[in-house]
Amino acid sequence: MAAQFGRLRKGAVNTTVAAVVVAALAASQAPGVTTDDAGRKVTTGTQPSPDTPAENSATGNSPYYTDLPPLKSPNPSPTTGTPVTQGTSEAGIPATVLDAYKKAANALQESKPGCNLPWELLAAIGKVESGQARGGRVDANGNTLSKILGPQLNGNGFASISDTDGGAYDGDSSYDRAVGPMQFIPSTWEWAGRDGNGDGKKDPNNVYDAALAAGHYLCRFGWDLSTKGDLDSAILSYNNSQDYLNLVLRWLEYYRKGTHEIPDGTGTLPSDRSDDTAGASPTPTTPGSPATPTTPSSPSTPKPGGGDGGSTSPKPTPPPSTTPPATPTPTPTDTVHHLEDAGTAKLSAMAGDAFTEKITARAETKAGKAVPKVRIRFAIIGATDAAFSTGEKYATVLTNSIGEAVAPALKAGENTGEFVVRTTVVGRTVSGLDYTATVTERAADTLARTGEDALTCTPGGEFADQVEVKATYKGAVADKVAATATLIKSADDATENDKGPYFKDADGKPVRTLTGLTTDAKGLLKLPKLYADDTTGTFLLRINTAGGATLTVELKVAAADTSPSPTPSEPASGTDSASPSPGA
Template sequence: MSAHLGRRLRRGATSGAVVAAAVAALAASQAPETTAPPTDNAGGDRAVGAGDTASPSGEDSATGDSPYYTDLPPLNTPNKPGAPTQLPVITGPAEAGIPASVLAAYKRAEQSIRSTDPGCNLPWQLLAGIGKVESGQARGGAVDANGTTLKPILGPVLDGVGFANISDTDRGAYDGDTTHDRAVGPMQFIPSTWATWGQDANSDGKKDPNNIYDAAQAAGLYLCANDRNLALKADLDRAILSYNRSTEYLNTVTSWFEFYRRGSHQVPDGTGVLPVDRSDGRGQGNRPSSPFPPAPTTPAPKPSGTGQPKPNPSKPGGPSEVTPPPTKPSKPPVTPPTKPPTVPPAARVARLAPVSTGQLTATTGRDFAKSPSVAALDAAGAPVAGVSVRYEITGTTDARFAGGATTATVTSGSAGIAAAPVLRAGEKTGTFTVKATVVGRGLDAAEFTATVTERPADKLARVGGDPLSADTGTTFAQPVQVKATDKGALAPGVRVTAMVVASASDTEASAEGPYFKDASGNALRTLVLTTDENGLISLPALLAGDKAGEYVLRLTAPGGGSAEIKLTVTAPATTTPEPAPSGSGSPEASPSPSA
């Protein structure tokens, strides 16, 4: 960028003097240290910094110091629709109209952040000023009904030729370049910054840097980070410089910010005026004619009389002489002092030193109490601020950073420390690795080992109920419900194993006796269930089986909790019928001897 700083002020219709006057006139309209804080308190859709990390310092930038438009606003206050006094219409790059969707996105971002971080005092006009110099308000409002640009807006390739050298961090997902990064979208975020600050402000299920609603919300959060109060000029300047590390960029954005605060109006999408001049010198061949009238010229005075030299009054009677005008001494050219080249923060880093203490452990589904953290140090061991550090989760795990990402890019603070976002365990147990690397450098990674364990319960107890008994071939009628606690508190999300064993001394499941059924109707004598939010599990139907006897239902949980429930299976009672008497039941008379 430094090779182009000298061309950042436009060289056409507006001279350096006019530019300086514009900045002075606009800046003089406000108190030196404050801007008026907003007064309403509209609702938002996300808390400031939720799931995010500390903002980059002024030594880094959201855009990778990509080129920007350098057109400046006019000196006159823009007309407001319906105003009683209409100023002369000013056209060209100084037009004050903002496309409807773009203006709505800026105001929505202000309202959202004002409700979650009222102390930031973010004005939408600041977003408009940045949007003007970064993309000409999304190329004059060339967006669809959802606020997404009709064509992607991409900055130049950041390959170190005239710009920063930033190797690819998104595998081309946003900028289409798998070798180097490029600034993307109407607010010109580089992919590594978008990975941390990207938002879904229009609730379409994705964070798109080419969507003006998503990009404006992300820019507002980025500007408000580090507890900045943008009503203070010092914080305002730091916020703008964190976007692009250039004093001229600061002056240009501030000029548009003050211009829009004086008044602006809405224009239809696609009709916004495109700026012309860019800080890298491109676009100047397409500059429209100047809206300002040419400065009047004063004709040189003509000699009076006949053109003959006048006599020298100092020598009466002498010959006529012409007194030549005095010659002004020429000033020697002044060579401005050469500034030493600025070394990017990443180039000064010699190593990343882990600063996290203790083991990184968490139970399934819970946040890790600590996050990986490193210190960026130079060769002398001194901290380096403003270094982009990329964290990446590797290994077979479903643990994620806040927001569900496996990568996150953060920036080191004044002490050189860059802490990863909150890390949340998934449902898989085991160990995995988190690697920290310097973006754009090939330094060795700092690695952290993290472990996910099962949620514990130190006590299991059956909730009420009668003794469990059933006849063979039937189902136990009594329901079985078990409560899990850990250190006296309910233990939700604990995996409890239920096993039917032949006796309390057995360690393997019984081959016969009571059983559960799986979805296919097959017999199961080992079952794993998870406690609900109240620490309870309710066992499915338990069948008695075909063999009578005494059995045990054993329940165990990580953390040592266990319980044993006695199961009694009885054979159904049988009855033996009495034998029926023979004959008719009444004795017959014997025949008489006489017969």
């Protein structure tokens, strides 16, 4: 069915049949996909700019399979063990490939639940990119039985993307090629690659690794794939083509209606590709060697004779003239000579906070002219848990009209110290820029008690109220800030007191210094109960935090007042009464 529709699309039908086909396809359009007055598929929603460079996509806008899904899904779907027929093979997904899609979607549901990535979307892209890894020709670990490589992206009918990996992934040291079942170009795989099967490697030729990488790629930028606009944007970022978007949406809708598992290696191989006219082969390819030119044979010498009674030697036919290939027009990337910092301020943030400054780099020619539409890659280097606001360690940004690329905001993790953000040009070997970023410990600049009651206790007793304080930094809640509490000798002597109030350790023994304290998410710190020994007097508790905030709390230990309450005085004996005597 898919192959037949592919041939119909090529025009080998009459007008009446074509009209029937267009009507049938329109009836099975995915949501949001419509046809215009000419029967072309169109869609709406947020999309990348039409002039987005090919290298700014997962596949480099490489060719893809254009076979359409069947008009109907099997109903009911075949059960496991059902003999594979043309119909069930066309609708089914090879077992290992299907498992990879579902595991990747489950992993994204945990790490990026707001993305709402359906596994059917990975299946749709996998179908269009590689025909589900060539019909499921993978081993039990998910490795493709042979490498799946796209054509050389040399500008001859395709985008021109010079080699970025030294042939490490695609075996081509001249130009990049899309690699693996999800067809990543090497420069994208370098930052998007993932280990999906837990073998410690990130291999674009492994369907588990490739599926997980595709999921993360589609979920970047905080996209919510349950919304039409974000779904379209994510698909177009994979391959910036309106036809590609429409086709993926068709397969997505088809798989959502129901599909089933089939044995590995029994899937239907696609037959039609978007680059059919360019002579691409649908079979696995490896970089070829240029053909050895054929040496022309010497012309034979004719025998004597001829109409004029003499011998003539015909002039050798000159070889056909060949026009030297035109020098390809340099891409913007080819003109980049160096990167310059574009006014990035000092990069410093407290643990857990976002950096207020962003890294801005400018691509320039040798003459210092800005170069727009160049991909700049930002990579976080070093032992740090800091990340970009996207949650990733890498980010690729296109330079704007003045040649500047602004990296996503950095967010500090909990590890303090320095790390480096390295800035390079994708597809061009030029010196990059290193930016040093510093993460400082969480701090507070103010401490205050949350209560106002006096803290008192009798000798040998316990304080009724626990000390609770709130930490802030520049007026905002200071959470997870380290603190220390010490019962000190005096306001001028911060050494630990050896008498008076105390805390208890786990064994019930007195301690007068507590370390390792931390404020909670609301900036609150509640100290353990305080106890008093037999010493009376006024004592001081000092609380210090990272950042310099200090608070001194007064504690009083005094004996209970046991004197009786005064009673009204009796008149002294023999004292005249104030009342008049009777009979007076």
